[in-house]
Amino acid sequence: MHFIVDVLAFSLIVYTCTLAGFAVANGYAERPRQLRDLLTGLEMLRTEIVYAATPLAAALTSLRLRHPIGKFFLCAGEGIDALATARSAWVTALDALSRDAALLEGDLAALRYLGDVLGTSNREDQERHLLVAIRRIEALQREAEEEAKRSARLWKYLGVLSGITVVIIIM
Amino acid sequence: MNVSRKGDEKMDKDNNANSAWTSLMRLMPPAWVPALLPLHGLELRVRMGQPVQVLEATREVMLAIVATEADVAHLVAACSGSSLYAYEEEMKQGFITLPGGHRVGFAGKTLLDGAGLVRGLKSISALCLRVARSLPGCADKVLPEILDETATPHHTLIISPPQAGKTTLLRDIARQLSKRGRRVCIVDERSEIAGCYRGRPELDVGPRTDVLDGCPKAQGMLMALRALSPEVLITDEIGRSEDVSAIEEALNAGVRVIASAHGNSLADVAQRPHLARLFERQLFARIVVLSHRKGPGTIEYAGSPLKLATLNRHALHR
Numbered sequence: 188m189h190f191i192v193d194v195l196a197f198s199l200i201v202y203t204c205t206l207a208g209f210a211v212a213n214g215y216a217e218r219p220r221q222l223r224d225l226l227t228g229l230e231m232l233r234t235e236i237v238y239a240a241t242p243l244a245a246a247l248t249s250l251r252l253r254h255p256i257g258k259f260f261l262c263a264g265e266g267i268d269a270l271a272t273a274r275s276a277w278v279t280a281l282d283a284l285s286r287d288a289a290l291l292e293g294d295l296a297a298l299r300y301l302g303d304v305l306g307t308s309n310r311e312d313q314e315r316h317l318l319v320a321i322r323r324i325e326a327l328q329r330e331a332e333e334e335a336k337r338s339a340r341l342w343k344y345l346g347v348l349s350g351i352t353v354v355i356i357i358m
Numbered sequence: 359m360n361v362s363r364k365g366d367e368k369m370d371k372d373n374n375a376n377s378a379w380t381s382l383m384r385l386m387p388p389a390w391v392p393a394l395l396p397l398h399g400l401e402l403r404v405r406m407g408q409p410v411q412v413l414e415a416t417r418e419v420m421l422a423i424v425a426t427e428a429d430v431a432h433l434v435a436a437c438s439g440s441s442l443y444a445y446e447e448e449m450k451q452g453f454i455t456l457p458g459g460h461r462v463g464f465a466g467k468t469l470l471d472g473a474g475l476v477r478g479l480k481s482i483s484a485l486c487l488r489v490a491r492s493l494p495g496c497a498d499k500v501l502p503e504i505l506d507e508t509a510t511p512h513h514t515l516i517i518s519p520p521q522a523g524k525t526t527l528l529r530d531i532a533r534q535l536s537k538r539g540r541r542v543c544i545v546d547e548r549s550e551i552a553g554c555y556r557g558r559p560e561l562d563v564g565p566r567t568d569v570l571d572g573c574p575k576a577q578g579m580l581m582a583l584r585a586l587s588p589e590v591l592i593t594d595e596i597g598r599s600e601d602v603s604a605i606e607e608a609l610n611a612g613v614r615v616i617a618s619a620h621g622n623s624l625a626d627v628a629q630r631p632h633l634a635r636l637f638e639r640q641l642f643a644r645i646v647v648l649s650h651r652k653g654p655g656t657i658e659y660a661g662s663p664l665k666l667a668t669l670n671r672h673a674l675h676r
Contacts, residue, residue, distance in 0.1 A: 243444075244439060244440070267439065272431075272435035272436060272440055273440030306442055307431070307440075308442060310446065312443075312480075313443050
């Protein structure tokens with residue numbers, strides 16, 4: 188009887204630690220996911236600007252993306268709609284994004300520069316600027332993906348192994 | 359009684375003009391608003407590195423504010439909804455029309471395409487914002503002079519130096535004729551008469567008025583004749599040979615034409631190469647001459663060209 192309780196308790200410990208490891212590992216998947224959403228958003232924005240010449244406010248608010256990237260574009264678009272300039276609306280939206288998102292300072296810097304140029308020139312020029320940002324974020328996204336894969340694997344192992352270690356020590 | 363009504367009307371006009379100015383403050387750099395708001399601006403001129411200039415009806419005000427690069431960028435962004443790329447066609451002409459019919463013209467480095475035509479502007483360094491004023495009733499004095507006994511307008515040419523109110527006058531003529539049951543068509547090449555924003559007139563041009571916005575005058579007049587069957591055709595600033603041909607076409611179609619031309623006097627306009635043709639054939643039965651003498655919109659003359667010619671001869675003899 189006593190033995191069964193022990194087994195149950197130990198497996199519970201291993202299970203919890205494994206779960207904790209997976210949770211941390213999942214956290215690493217968040218940044219590449221958000222970068223992917225960001226890329227989708229910028230590509231859609233490029234289409235709207237270059238092919239449809241949609242005004243910026245309408246183009247930004249029409250993007251439907253997952254939180255927090257969706258909220259970022261919406262917030263920027265609403266700012267411009269409320270007559271802030273693209274530059275200031277972009278900065279406000281970026282500040283909110285830096286609080287919500289798992290993005291790093293380098294990721295945000297790739298976006299920050301866009302605020303100064305969005306809507307200030309003809310379509311050809313806008314496309315060039317958007318492509319520069321898209322290339323940079325693509326590179327960051329690849330890097331984030333690899334890093335996430337490595338770290339995720341590490342944390343998953345770490346979870347299981349630390350569970351087993353605790354069990355061994357208690358035994 | 360009569361006097362007090364006139365007073366009210368004048369106040370209405372002032373309020374009307376000033377509320378347009380006030381509504382434009384949302385586009386200005388916030389730091390400028392306290393200085394701009396008390397003025398009754400009709401025109402705002404901003405040049406990078408120069409003091410901001412405001413033109414009122416009778417005077418020019420130079421503000422103590424010097425426009426910086428950031429100010430100009432702010433204005434350009436605010437006027438275009440941060441979407442300059444959406445106005446590429448307009449930028450080729452050098453201006454965009456704002457909601458409310460106000461116009462912003464830009465100056466800067468022009469971009470040319472392969473054929474040497476202006477493709478747009480970059481590095482915008484200066485802009486000129488002209489407040490659109492509708493002055494309902496400003497055609498009251500002119501209208502009786504240009505209508506015939508069946509209340510149809512004669513072919514009329516409005517001659518006026520820049521900024522003496524010819525566009526404002528044309529707009530009110532369109533509005534009043536339209537209200538009286540005439541089908542009016544405005545060919546508004548520079549979006550000034552009706553102040554269209556996204557194709558819809560922002561200024562009151564009457565219930566029976568169609569507007570061809572941003573359409574080259576000559577083509578637009580022919581389009582209107584073909585498609586819209588107007589009774590009265592209104593257009594601004596004629597002068598080129600194709601404009602004159604289009605007007606002749608309209609006359610043949612039995613449509614009355616009201617047009618304007620830059621100039622200080624009939625003699626001025628009659629000397630211009632293409633317009634001379636219209637005068638030789640005596641196509642315009644009525645001439646209206648405007649000037650700045652008592653402020654914008656001073657009506658110097660309204661009536662038949664023959665009488666005007668006699669008047670001028672008298673003036674010369676004296």
